[in-house]
Amino acid sequence: MKKLTGLVISAKFDQGAIVMVETSWRHPLYSKLVRRSKKYLVQNDLKAEEGQWVEIQETRPLSARKRFTITGVIKK
Numbered sequence: 001m002k003k004l005t006g007l008v009i010s011a012k013f014d015q016g017a018i019v020m021v022e023t024s025w026r027h028p029l030y031s032k033l034v035r036r037s038k039k040y041l042v043q044n045d046l047k048a049e050e051g052q053w054v055e056i057q058e059t060r061p062l063s064a065r066k067r068f069t070i071t072g073v074i075k076k
Contacts, residue, residue, distance in 0.1 A: 003055060004057075006019040006020050006022070007052075008051065016041055017044040019068070021037065021038055022035055022037045023036050042068040043068070054071075057071045
């Protein structure tokens with residue numbers, strides 16, 4: 001199961017939120033640090049608000065696009 005940390009960028013749904021996860025890796029040829037970001041639609045049972053850093057974990061499919069759930073709030 002994947003565990004990721006990210007920033008809540010939208011919490012306007014009743015039971016869901018959008019979390020942006022940034023990953024960084026070094027380019028093999030140019031040795032430049034490359035940052036990528038991806039948005040996940042997550043189940044928001046902990047009522048996390050916008051601007052909070054959260055930990056998300058992979059789970060069974062909860063809807064057509066929801067595959068993750070918030071397991072904890074790291075920083076408010």
